[in-house]
Amino acid sequence: MSSTYLEVRGLKAAYGDIQVLHGIDFSVDEGQIAVILGANGAGKTTTLRALCAMVSTEGSVRLGGEELAGQSTADIVRRGVAHVPQGRGTFPDLSVEENLMAGAFVRTDADVRADIEQWYETFPVLGERRTQTAGSLSGGEQQMLAIARALMLRPSLLLLDEPSLGLAPMITRALFEQLTAINEEAGTTMLVVEQNAALALGVANQAYVLEAGEMALSGPADELAADDNVRRAYLGY
Amino acid sequence: MVVLASVLGVFDISLDKLSNGELWLAQFFRGLSDGATYASVALALVMIYKSTGFINFAQGSLALLGVYLAYIFSVEQGLPVALAVVCAMVASSAVAMFVERVFIRPFPPDHVLPLVIVTLGLLLIIDSAVGIVWGFRTRSLPSMFPSGAPIEWGIAQLTWRTIGNLGTVFAVVGLLYLLLSRTKVGLAFRAVSSNLESARLVGIRVGPTLGFGWALAAAIGTLGGALVVPDLLLEPSIMLRVLIFSLAAAALGGLDSMVGAVIGGLVVGLARNLLVTFLDLSELALATAVAVILVVLLVRPTGLFGSTRVERV
Numbered sequence: 329m330s331s332t333y334l335e336v337r338g339l340k341a342a343y344g345d346i347q348v349l350h351g352i353d354f355s356v357d358e359g360q361i362a363v364i365l366g367a368n369g370a371g372k373t374t375t376l377r378a379l380c381a382m383v384s385t386e387g388s389v390r391l392g393g394e395e396l397a398g399q400s401t402a403d404i405v406r407r408g409v410a411h412v413p414q415g416r417g418t419f420p421d422l423s424v425e426e427n428l429m430a431g432a433f434v435r436t437d438a439d440v441r442a443d444i445e446q447w448y449e450t451f452p453v454l455g456e457r458r459t460q461t462a463g464s465l466s467g468g469e470q471q472m473l474a475i476a477r478a479l480m481l482r483p484s485l486l487l488l489d490e491p492s493l494g495l496a497p498m499i500t501r502a503l504f505e506q507l508t509a510i511n512e513e514a515g516t517t518m519l520v521v522e523q524n525a526a527l528a529l530g531v532a533n534q535a536y537v538l539e540a541g542e543m544a545l546s547g548p549a550d551e552l553a554a555d556d557n558v559r560r561a562y563l564g565y
Numbered sequence: 566m567v568v569l570a571s572v573l574g575v576f577d578i579s580l581d582k583l584s585n586g587e588l589w590l591a592q593f594f595r596g597l598s599d600g601a602t603y604a605s606v607a608l609a610l611v612m613i614y615k616s617t618g619f620i621n622f623a624q625g626s627l628a629l630l631g632v633y634l635a636y637i638f639s640v641e642q643g644l645p646v647a648l649a650v651v652c653a654m655v656a657s658s659a660v661a662m663f664v665e666r667v668f669i670r671p672f673p674p675d676h677v678l679p680l681v682i683v684t685l686g687l688l689l690i691i692d693s694a695v696g697i698v699w700g701f702r703t704r705s706l707p708s709m710f711p712s713g714a715p716i717e718w719g720i721a722q723l724t725w726r727t728i729g730n731l732g733t734v735f736a737v738v739g740l741l742y743l744l745l746s747r748t749k750v751g752l753a754f755r756a757v758s759s760n761l762e763s764a765r766l767v768g769i770r771v772g773p774t775l776g777f778g779w780a781l782a783a784a785i786g787t788l789g790g791a792l793v794v795p796d797l798l799l800e801p802s803i804m805l806r807v808l809i810f811s812l813a814a815a816a817l818g819g820l821d822s823m824v825g826a827v828i829g830g831l832v833v834g835l836a837r838n839l840l841v842t843f844l845d846l847s848e849l850a851l852a853t854a855v856a857v858i859l860v861v862l863l864v865r866p867t868g869l870f871g872s873t874r875v876e877r878v
Contacts, residue, residue, distance in 0.1 A: 401768075413762060419755075419760045481767070
């Protein structure tokens with residue numbers, strides 16, 4: 329049996345006076361992929377931002393048993409949490425290669441160069457455009473770069489916010505295949521927020537449904553995929 | 566012919582002057598020398614602009630403070646001028662880091678307008694403080710470079726100071742380029758300027774990175790001031806005038822381009838000296854700088870070498 333890696337208890341988050349998360353509980357087991365589903369405005373993005381201390385929060389976030397609450401974003405990144413934010417996760421004025429180097433900013437080991445070459449092999453288009461600025465890449469290429477940038481950290485936990493946003497269906501499928509492969513090979517625990525519920529439930533082990541800042545449903549991904557309410561609300565059949 | 570003659574008359578242009586090759590060359594050299602000093606202060610502006618996306622008006626004041634310190638160290642304490650300038654660069658960097666930590670860091674770095682207002686306030690405070698502490702009488706700071714000219718053609722002299730000013734600016738640009746493109750702190754610096762949120766998410770500590778930028782810009786500004794001031798006299802408003810020429814240089818070159826700042830500085834220096842000499846416009850020297858800013862903003866807002874932000878969607 330796998331053990332709990334990320335454990336969140338009573339997580340609240342607010343932008344100024346507007347409370348977005350009203351104390352949610354969830355967990356992700358080590359080496360698993362969990363998905364958070366929910367309508368627009370349910371607080372999915374805020375959940376991921378709260379885990380990285382990018383928004384003011386209350387509650388407990390434990391990673392591998394260690395408390396993250398109260399730590400700065402820079403320190404949480406040093407604990408191995410990589411975050412691909414929605415849309416623009418790259419540095420548009422830096423070259424593709426510099427983006428990848430920036431992704432390894434907190435690493436001090438000697439394998440950074442080898443990792444860059446490895447991602448060029450995984451995403452050949454990035455290798456072809458290594459000297460181009462990230463801003464000149466297409467949307468799909470930028471999303472690949474943002475994910476490769478995040479993986480340059482060699483994260484123990486990867487947070488992905490709408491990785492399929494704005495991508496063609498074929499590219500989205502290829503991207504999720506890559507993510508599953510990375511999850512299997514490196515054992516990276518992943519927490520994915522995704523609009524494409526069918527695809528996300530297909531690759532995930534665990535699933536949560538967020539409604540208006542509260543956890544409405546949770547369970548194994550295949551069970552949620554079979555749930556009538558989830559099916560109607562998020563899968564559309 | 567009549568029109569031409571009247572134009573020449575208005576500007577008091579004499580054909581003797583225009584055909585005087587030595588005068589052209591003399592003003593060319595002076596232009597290069599002035600241009601190098603504008604360029605070095607423009608580089609400090611560009612440094613901060615690149616990292617924060619705004620023009621830091623306090624930069625000139627920190628440079629002013631630095632030049633006064635260089636004056637104290639050299640004229641009053643008797644250090645060699647070059648050493649005094651280096652000490653002043655270190656000291657003004659320390660002040661800049663303190664100022665950044667106390668007055669700038671409390672504001673969110675992506676809200677530019679409050680920050681610009683704060684830097685304007687800092688400009689007034691620091692300039693006044695310098696006036697209160699050291700008084701408003703003028704002083705003269707010796708140049709770091711020997712006097713005399715190794716190369717002369719009549720009245721046209723290529724002086725050691727011109728050579729030194731130019732050499733300093735090119736050295737600073739070269740070192741900055743290496744720092745920004747080859748070091749980790751340089752990468753952090755550019756990452757913060759490109760995407761603040763992603764910079765946080767790769768673990769860059771944004772505050773200290775910007776503090777480092779302030780320190781570096783203050784050091785460069787102090788060095789630039791130490792190049793400018795020997796040509797003028799040291800008094801509390803001196804950097805304000807230099808700042809206008811340097812802003813023109815930075816605007817012309819493109820606010821985010823270091824090479825642009827150097828070329829912009831040289832062009833403004835040359836334009837100023839040649840226009841002033843041949844059109845007898847010495848009262849309007851500052852106006853030439855403002856005119857450059859205006860024309861650039863109208864014709865090419867990104868300057869000669871500035872980057873238009875490329876971002877596909």
